[in-house]
Amino acid sequence: MTRARTMLDKLWAAHEVLRREDGVSLLWVDRHLVHEGSHHAFAKIKERGLPVAEPDLTFAVVDHYAPTRDRMRIADPQIARMIETLRTNARAHAIRLYDLDDPGQGIVHVVGPEEGLTLPGLLINCGDSHTSTHGAFGALAFGIGATEVAHVLATQTVWQRKPKSMRITVDGELGFGVTAKDIALSWIARLGTGGAQGHAVEYAGRAIRGLSMEGRMTLCNLSIEGGARFGMVAPDQTTFDYLEGRRAAPKGTDWDRAIADWADLSSDPHAVFDREIVLDASEIAPTATWGTSPEQALPINATIPDPATADPAKAEALRAALDYMGLSAGDMLEGTPVDQVFIGSCTNGRIEDLRAAAAVLKGRKAKVPGLISPGSARIKAQAEAEGLDAVFTSAGLEWAASGCSMCVGMNGDLVAEGKRCASSTNRNFKGRQGRGARTHLMSPAMVAAAAVAGAITDVRPLLEGRQV
Amino acid sequence: MAGWSQLDGMALSLPQANVDTDQLIPARFMSVPRSEGYGAYLLHDMRRDADGTLRPDFPLNRFPQADVLVAGRNFGSGSSREAAVYALVDAGIRAVIAPSFGDIFASNAVNNGLLPARLDEATCTRLQDALADGTGPVRIDLDAQRIVLDGIEAAFDLDASWRMKLINGWDDIDLTRNHGPQIAAYKEQRSQTAPWAWPAAAD
Numbered sequence A: 001m002t003r004a005r006t007m008l009d010k011l012w013a014a015h016e017v018l019r020r021e022d023g024v025s026l027l028w029v030d031r032h033l034v035h036e037g038s039h040h041a042f043a044k045i046k047e048r049g050l051p052v053a054e055p056d057l058t059f060a061v062v063d064h065y066a067p068t069r070d071r072m073r074i075a076d077p078q079i080a081r082m083i084e085t086l087r088t089n090a091r092a093h094a095i096r097l098y099d100l101d102d103p104g105q106g107i108v109h110v111v112g113p114e115e116g117l118t119l120p121g122l123l124i125n126c127g128d129s130h131t132s133t134h135g136a137f138g139a140l141a142f143g144i145g146a147t148e149v150a151h152v153l154a155t156q157t158v159w160q161r162k163p164k165s166m167r168i169t170v171d172g173e174l175g176f177g178v179t180a181k182d183i184a185l186s187w188i189a190r191l192g193t194g195g196a197q198g199h200a201v202e203y204a205g206r207a208i209r210g211l212s213m214e215g216r217m218t219l220c221n222l223s224i225e226g227g228a229r230f231g232m233v234a235p236d237q238t239t240f241d242y243l244e245g246r247r248a249a250p251k252g253t254d255w256d257r258a259i260a261d262w263a264d265l266s267s268d269p270h271a272v273f274d275r276e277i278v279l280d281a282s283e284i285a286p287t288a289t290w291g292t293s294p295e296q297a298l299p300i301n302a303t304i305p306d307p308a309t310a311d312p313a314k315a316e317a318l319r320a321a322l323d324y325m326g327l328s329a330g331d332m333l334e335g336t337p338v339d340q341v342f343i344g345s346c347t348n349g350r351i352e353d354l355r356a357a358a359a360v361l362k363g364r365k366a367k368v369p370g371l372i373s374p375g376s377a378r379i380k381a382q383a384e385a386e387g388l389d390a391v392f393t394s395a396g397l398e399w400a401a402s403g404c405s406m407c408v409g410m411n412g413d414l415v416a417e418g419k420r421c422a423s424s425t426n427r428n429f430k431g432r433q434g435r436g437a438r439t440h441l442m443s444p445a446m447v448a449a450a451a452v453a454g455a456i457t458d459v460r461p462l463l464e465g466r467q468v
Numbered sequence B: 001m002a003g004w005s006q007l008d009g010m011a012l013s014l015p016q017a018n019v020d021t022d023q024l025i026p027a028r029f030m031s032v033p034r035s036e037g038y039g040a041y042l043l044h045d046m047r048r049d050a051d052g053t054l055r056p057d058f059p060l061n062r063f064p065q066a067d068v069l070v071a072g073r074n075f076g077s078g079s080s081r082e083a084a085v086y087a088l089v090d091a092g093i094r095a096v097i098a099p100s101f102g103d104i105f106a107s108n109a110v111n112n113g114l115l116p117a118r119l120d121e122a123t124c125t126r127l128q129d130a131l132a133d134g135t136g137p138v139r140i141d142l143d144a145q146r147i148v149l150d151g152i153e154a155a156f157d158l159d160a161s162w163r164m165k166l167i168n169g170w171d172d173i174d175l176t177r178n179h180g181p182q183i184a185a186y187k188e189q190r191s192q193t194a195p196w197a198w199p200a201a202a203d
Helices: A007-015 A036-048 A077-092 A108-115 A129-137 A146-155 A180-191 A213-226 A237-243 A252-262 A312-325 A351-361 A377-385 A388-395 A444-453 B083-090 B103-110 B121-131 B160-168 B172-177 B180-193
Strands: A016-019 A024-028 A031-034 A058-061 A096-098 A123-126 A140-143 A157-161 A164-171 A199-204 A230-233 A275-280 A287-289 A297-299 A340-343 A370-372 A420-423 A438-441 B006-014 B068-071 B095-098 B115-118 B135-141 B146-149 B152-155
Touching: A007 A016, A007 A024, A007 A140, A007 A199, A007 A230, A016 B180, A024 B180, A031 A036, A031 A108, A031 A146, A036 A077, A036 A146, A058 A077, A058 A108, A077 A096, A108 A123, A108 A129, A108 A213, A108 A377, A123 A129, A123 A146, A129 A140, A129 A213, A129 A230, A140 A230, A146 A157, A146 B103, A146 B172, A157 B172, A180 A213, A180 A275, A180 A287, A180 A297, A199 A213, A213 A230, A213 A237, A213 A351, A237 A252, A340 A351, A340 A444, A351 A377, A351 A388, A351 A444, A377 A388, A420 A444, B006 B095, B006 B121, B068 B121, B083 B103, B095 B121, B103 B115, B103 B160, B121 B135, B121 B146, B121 B152
Parallel strands: A031 A058, A031 A123, A058 A096, A123 A140, A164 A199, A164 A275, A199 A230, A340 A370, A340 A420, A420 A438, B006 B068, B068 B095, B095 B115
Antiparallel strands: A016 A024, A024 A157, A287 A297, A287 A438, B006 B135, B135 B146, B146 B152
């Protein structure tokens, strides 16, 4: 009898060109996604006079520096140069570019799935740590650095030692108003930001099966915040329904063959994982971060921890985080006033996220200013067709174009020093949204609730009786 | 990239946990071409006041000649930005010793000749106590995978393939191009067994 295999085992074996004696594998890359930040890698291959090995498997997206307002007249010459460099490189190597005016433009991890470039069974690389997002489809997807990006450009392969396997099973049913974002922040709070280092995480269990593709993408996206370079969910009917008919997805007999192959990707029933974590979905509450690391997250009804009574190894980090965030130990997380809100990013900038935020905001006014940047131009168009933009603007929030925007601030969408922002993004690191900016991560619905209350608050009462 | 196997350097303690990539280099500096140098951006917002002046009390400002950092757990967590490694390397840092590293950061480090040496938390703390708020001579031996600092001798963890890469200064692209025929054969086989893995033509 052959050994029971995990999905990781199957994906790895399917992509292994060779394995060296030291155990490191050379893997074939099915899709390589590049963005403005890939300029270092293009410079490296230019220096060597090397072409892009597989331009048809390489896709370029303008996202990190994409202006969200007045995008055809870029005032900052540095930003204009970054975008222009990507254009030049895409043109030189005959790579399909999703430029600012392209109806398919958006954040790279939103565009890939939306276009059907992301599929189960593929290996997907991008010079961005949130590449784990694509694992939601049952793909082997991981972020790489510039040297590796140059290597993939030049050879369409990547050297990698197989990570250990880890399964996070979420049984039971999610409560009302609780989302994939809350699952992610909960496990990261429990295991720590280094908790899954060296592992590829497969998410399983009833609560995961019940998630939409958008929810699964949010969950896999945040894997890296718990230290895992890879996150994945076995493909199922939800996956196939999402993909069928998408532009670059297989058609006709290829589609039938693909479905048959993809159905075999799931971990075998008796597959053994190096690590197993089990969570009960019904115990997860709407969650928000209070500190400067994604592990510093709490259920909405909790109080901010006291370094004096904390694990001594973490006490100093707690003190530093409290100081940076301008919070006091023992305060309630709920009721913390915010100065502004942001909804968007590769974590939570998809249509379902915008619908959830609109369900909270409909007919209500925001007490604080805020920016909403949809994850792609197509999502923007769809949201406008559904009238969601009107809900946001009537509430007093700004509706902008798509890009990485205020998640990382490279395009100039920044949170000012000392200001507190409720944000649907992925990192609350010091200075992430701007020097001295204070970020609280939470689900888009929770961000919308914070906008309505002017403070971090439990979204559930605000969703009562509303269609989500 | 030049290989190395022995380093006699000057170590400095940076005991904070979770020094993430956004702290190692804030995103706003990442559009600079590498040829201009990234050293000035290393830990920029920790080292400098809002007006850009160096904080005289920050350890790296007191001892800019340090070339080995003894850091806290989860060093380099966060984004895949190799610029975080460029900032360290361009500032003269050759090795970081810490209980744990972000996976992508560690891989980027090795690709740039920077050693990410893993040592257990207790030993890191001992080294940091020995350094206190000053510097101390450190010897790192990659062949023996050992470090000596202030009489404390310890073996560090490092992936065997990474050790060889650091010692030999290997370049992956050159290595991989030797496997060209195997890659071509793999591609041919994949196109037969998984034709759906190629993007459908635009409609």
